[in-house]
Amino acid sequence: MRAFALLLERLLFAPARGAKLALLEAWFRDQPDPERGLGLAAITGELVFPAAKAGMVRALAAERTDPTLFALSYDFVGDLAETVALMWPEPPPGRTPNAPPPTLAAVIAALAGTPKAALPALLAGWLDTLDASARLALLKLVTGGLRVGVSARLAKTALAGWSGVPLDAIEEAWHGERPPYAALFAWLEGRGPRPDAAGAPLVRPLMLANALEEGDLATLDPARYRAEWKWDGIRVQLVAGPGGRAIYSRGAEEIGAAFPEMIAALAGIDAVLDGELLVMREGRVAPFADLQQRLNRKTVSARMLRDFPVGVRLYDMLFEGGQDLRALPFDARRARLEDWFARASPPRMDLSPLIPFARWEELAALRAAARNAAIEGLMLKRADAPYLSGRPKGPWFKWKRDPLKIDAVLMYAERGHGKRSGLYSDFTFGLWRDKPGTGTGGSVGEQELVPVGKAYFGFTDAELAWLDRWINANTTERFGPVRAVAPLLVLEIAFDGVQRSARHRSGVALRFPRIARLRTDKPAAEADRLETLERLVPVASPD
Amino acid sequence: MTHARMTPHPETWLRVTPAGLYCVPGDFHIDPARAVARAVITHAHSDHARPGHGAVLASAETLMLMRARLGAEGAGRSQRALAWHEPLQVGDVRLALVPSGHVFGAAQIVLDHAGSRVVVSGDYKPRADPTCLPFEPVPCDLFVTEATFALPVFRHPPAAGEIARLLASLRLFPDRTHLVGCYALGKCQRLIGLLRQAGYDAPIYLHGALLPLTAIYEQAGVFMGAIRPATAADKATLKGALVLAPPSAIEDRWARRLTDPVLALASGWMRVRQQAKRRGVELPLVISDHADWDELLATPGTLGCGEVWVTHGREEALIHALGLRGIRGRALSLIGRAEEDGGEAAETMAAGAATAPSKDPPP
Numbered sequence: 001m002r003a004f005a006l007l008l009e010r011l012l013f014a015p016a017r018g019a020k021l022a023l024l025e026a027w028f029r030d031q032p033d034p035e036r037g038l039g040l041a042a043i044t045g046e047l048v049f050p051a052a053k054a055g056m057v058r059a060l061a062a063e064r065t066d067p068t069l070f071a072l073s074y075d076f077v078g079d080l081a082e083t084v085a086l087m088w089p090e091p092p093p094g095r096t097p098n099a100p101p102p103t104l105a106a107v108i109a110a111l112a113g114t115p116k117a118a119l120p121a122l123l124a125g126w127l128d129t130l131d132a133s134a135r136l137a138l139l140k141l142v143t144g145g146l147r148v149g150v151s152a153r154l155a156k157t158a159l160a161g162w163s164g165v166p167l168d169a170i171e172e173a174w175h176g177e178r179p180p181y182a183a184l185f186a187w188l189e190g191r192g193p194r195p196d197a198a199g200a201p202l203v204r205p206l207m208l209a210n211a212l213e214e215g216d217l218a219t220l221d222p223a224r225y226r227a228e229w230k231w232d233g234i235r236v237q238l239v240a241g242p243g244g245r246a247i248y249s250r251g252a253e254e255i256g257a258a259f260p261e262m263i264a265a266l267a268g269i270d271a272v273l274d275g276e277l278l279v280m281r282e283g284r285v286a287p288f289a290d291l292q293q294r295l296n297r298k299t300v301s302a303r304m305l306r307d308f309p310v311g312v313r314l315y316d317m318l319f320e321g322g323q324d325l326r327a328l329p330f331d332a333r334r335a336r337l338e339d340w341f342a343r344a345s346p347p348r349m350d351l352s353p354l355i356p357f358a359r360w361e362e363l364a365a366l367r368a369a370a371r372n373a374a375i376e377g378l379m380l381k382r383a384d385a386p387y388l389s390g391r392p393k394g395p396w397f398k399w400k401r402d403p404l405k406i407d408a409v410l411m412y413a414e415r416g417h418g419k420r421s422g423l424y425s426d427f428t429f430g431l432w433r434d435k436p437g438t439g440t441g442g443s444v445g446e447q448e449l450v451p452v453g454k455a456y457f458g459f460t461d462a463e464l465a466w467l468d469r470w471i472n473a474n475t476t477e478r479f480g481p482v483r484a485v486a487p488l489l490v491l492e493i494a495f496d497g498v499q500r501s502a503r504h505r506s507g508v509a510l511r512f513p514r515i516a517r518l519r520t521d522k523p524a525a526e527a528d529r530l531e532t533l534e535r536l537v538p539v540a541s542p543d
Numbered sequence: 544m545t546h547a548r549m550t551p552h553p554e555t556w557l558r559v560t561p562a563g564l565y566c567v568p569g570d571f572h573i574d575p576a577r578a579v580a581r582a583v584i585t586h587a588h589s590d591h592a593r594p595g596h597g598a599v600l601a602s603a604e605t606l607m608l609m610r611a612r613l614g615a616e617g618a619g620r621s622q623r624a625l626a627w628h629e630p631l632q633v634g635d636v637r638l639a640l641v642p643s644g645h646v647f648g649a650a651q652i653v654l655d656h657a658g659s660r661v662v663v664s665g666d667y668k669p670r671a672d673p674t675c676l677p678f679e680p681v682p683c684d685l686f687v688t689e690a691t692f693a694l695p696v697f698r699h700p701p702a703a704g705e706i707a708r709l710l711a712s713l714r715l716f717p718d719r720t721h722l723v724g725c726y727a728l729g730k731c732q733r734l735i736g737l738l739r740q741a742g743y744d745a746p747i748y749l750h751g752a753l754l755p756l757t758a759i760y761e762q763a764g765v766f767m768g769a770i771r772p773a774t775a776a777d778k779a780t781l782k783g784a785l786v787l788a789p790p791s792a793i794e795d796r797w798a799r800r801l802t803d804p805v806l807a808l809a810s811g812w813m814r815v816r817q818q819a820k821r822r823g824v825e826l827p828l829v830i831s832d833h834a835d836w837d838e839l840l841a842t843p844g845t846l847g848c849g850e851v852w853v854t855h856g857r858e859e860a861l862i863h864a865l866g867l868r869g870i871r872g873r874a875l876s877l878i879g880r881a882e883e884d885g886g887e888a889a890e891t892m893a894a895g896a897a898t899a900p901s902k903d904p905p906p
Binding site: 009012013014015065066068069072073076077078079082083086087090132136423461 | 697698794816825860
């Protein structure tokens with residue numbers, strides 16, 4: 001457990017991908033079986049302990065700590081497991097616990113074999129023998145939220161780097177394997193045969209786009225590029241064949257269990273498809289907020305399936321039958337995709353249309369006019385480019401819409417969690433409107449602020465520290481963790497879209513709001529009015 | 544009981560004023576937040592030692608540091624150094640300075656008046672520190688404490704273990720410069736002292752902002768070993784070397800001149816992971832010059848005081864926990880007190896004015 005805790009700590013603080021890879025490679029090299037395979041599984045989220053929940057950790061903390069002190073500490077730290085790990089009473093110096101700290105394998109075996117009612121005592125016993133860093137590793141492990149920035153793909157890349165075996169071969173062999181991956185490690189070390197996963201639905205490396213930068217267009221020939229809308233969903237790879245069906249996210253995580261209707265729709269298909277997963281109702285794309293209801297779930301209720309049905313808008317085809325199409329140019333793959341789609345007419349799927357254009361100016365005008373909330377901007381794809389893995393510069397560009405902007409007034413602040421814990425970093429901002437019931441008959445009404453959204457990012461660390469102090473100095477009221485502040489600070493808010501919302505008091509909801517600038521130069525009374533925002537709501541969404 | 548009635552409660556003669564804590568019978572302020580006629584200063588950190596007072600009373604070491612930071616005039620028009628433990632009658636109060644263990648020269652102020660004893664701790668640390676005298680507990684009726692790390696999540700591990708982690712990282716990455724962010728007064732010199740204690744005898748390179756104060760420690764006889772200015776050294780020399788700089792410098796352009804540096808930060812806040820993560824720190828070192836939670840809670844009990852006043856930090860948690868132990872707590876809510884590194888945050892803001900607002904908005 002100690003070595004695993006150290007790995008997690010170093011992964012968390014490792015500033016770059018290269019450093020994370022080096023740490024993982026050292027882990028595979030230095031740790032014995034089954035520790036290394038179990039560590040790998042834990043980091044990539046393969047281990048789930050359904051009986052151990054955050055509530056259990058909270059209850060344990062309540063037994064051992066004072067509730068007021070716990071609440072104050074949690075408010076500061078912003079993370080339940082870390083709060084408990086740091087606060088957990090330590091044995092007095094010199095009084096070593098009578099049991100040695102458990103190994104990762106011992107912890108995992110005991111967790112799997114212990115009935116739910118006995119788990120708290122088991123956990124508490126371990127916590128008493130571990131130091132703060134290992135306590136945190138243990139709590140994160142059992143509640144399943146390691147969050148050290150390692151995707152399945154990064155872990156596999158580290159396996160490839162350590163063993164010298166190509167990544168594609170590891171992807172394939174990985175599939176039939178379960179933690180602690182003893183056969184996989186034996187093969188990678190040349191001690192055993194390659195695990196057989198013939199026909200399994202494997203993930204293929206995705207092709208990614210670069211952001212279009214100013215001046216890029218001048219160097220590109222419009223005749224050589226194709227354009228599509230950039231849909232505001234999540235990128236997925238659909239893999240289906242006789243060996244099985246799977247849905248992979250951009251990070252190569254298998255997310256099929258969360259989208260059973262999509263897995264069902266893949267029945268009888270033998271292809272690898274690239275597209276955007278969206279909540280779709282009768283062919284119309286719902287806002288991203290709807291899709292969020294479906295994300296990060298291990299299982300899904302019947303009600304979720306009914307209220308937030310998903311589909312995939314296809315834009316590329318990597319395999320048809322057993323045939324690898326990736327070396328073909330985009331135009332040829334697109335033709336194959338359209339042919340296949342016409343023949344198969346697969347349920348819950350449609351094609352992302354190509355947008356005809358002759359000159360970049362035409363496309364720029366379309367992009368500027370697009371107000372459909374489901375559109376993030378445009379994708380440009382070179383007609384002759386093969387499907388390449390990674391993010392090659394040149395063949396694919398994303399050309400996002402310019403953000404919309406309003407000047408709003410800071411109303412409430414809340415301490416952040418996770419990365420921003422301990423600082424005020426969740427900011428609720430509002431716009432002016434006439435106070436209902438005042439200002440009738442043409443006279444100027446009394447003004448009030450109505451909250452229109454919350455922003456969590458967009459500021460530099462220095463700005464965050466400044467805001468933190470400003471909030472401390474301008475707090476007018478406290479509601480638990482939330483502070484109301486004097487309506488004095490104007491924030492320039494950038495956002496990607498606005499739509500009607502019955503759930504918000506203002507009647508509108510912003511898409512992806514972030515703080516563009518702190519307008520300390522602008523008096524709060526001159527901030528924007530709610531009507532300004534209402535005028536930006538698209539009247540109808542052309543699909 | 545008779546005694547209790549005859550002894551006026553310290554709150555009748557020790558008051559909170561807009562300038563800070565004021566001792567009525569002695570007519571002086573303690574660590575005032577703005578310039579006053581007569582000030583007693585616990586230690587030379589900028590949130591305790593402000594410029595422009597008339598008469599200043601402090602330890603000789605603190606006055607030396609104040610003159611270096613504020614100039615001979617800024618440190619007080621008349622200055623009086625008081626020797627450790629030497630009693631001094633000021634008006635109707637008897638006053639003495641006792642080491643607080645926080646930084647070089649840092650004192651607790653012991654006040655005796657009308658049958659009660661009050662100890663104002665300033666900031667304190669009941670742990671060994673090679674660069675200052677150890678904290679001395681003084682039994683009293685009322686203890687005025689800090690509360691910088693007054694949450695149960697803050698337990699400072701032994702500093703020697705943190706230094707060992709730093710030295711292990713230097714061995715692991717012999718080609719990378721290790722840049723350690725640390726407060727210019729106290730933390731920097733303590734780190735040097737701890738490194739020397741651990742047997743590290745290579746030259747240690749300092750950011751320009753840390754040099755003058757370190758020179759004062761050396762003049763006063765605190766062993767610092769070989770110290771070199773980091774700016775004068777070339778990149779190749781600094782490979783595998785140890786560089787100390789103010790916390791703000793590790794986050795900005797200054798750090799980029801170094802070869803693939805390991806960014807470390809020595810602070811009590813590093814105990815909380817996301818605090819370290821947010822600042823881009825690769826090697827967090829939990830080394831603090833303040834009392835940790837266990838010490839903040841245990842100290843009043845060892846002093847036998849029935850009441851504790853809390854000057855700055857996380858008062859709520861400390862007062863709650865002291866209450867559970869039968870000790871009455873009161874928050875003084877003094878203004879103008881920075882948390883550890885708080886002064887540095889202000890400096891960062893000034894340096895980053897291009898990207899961040901540089902002045903506070905109107906109140």
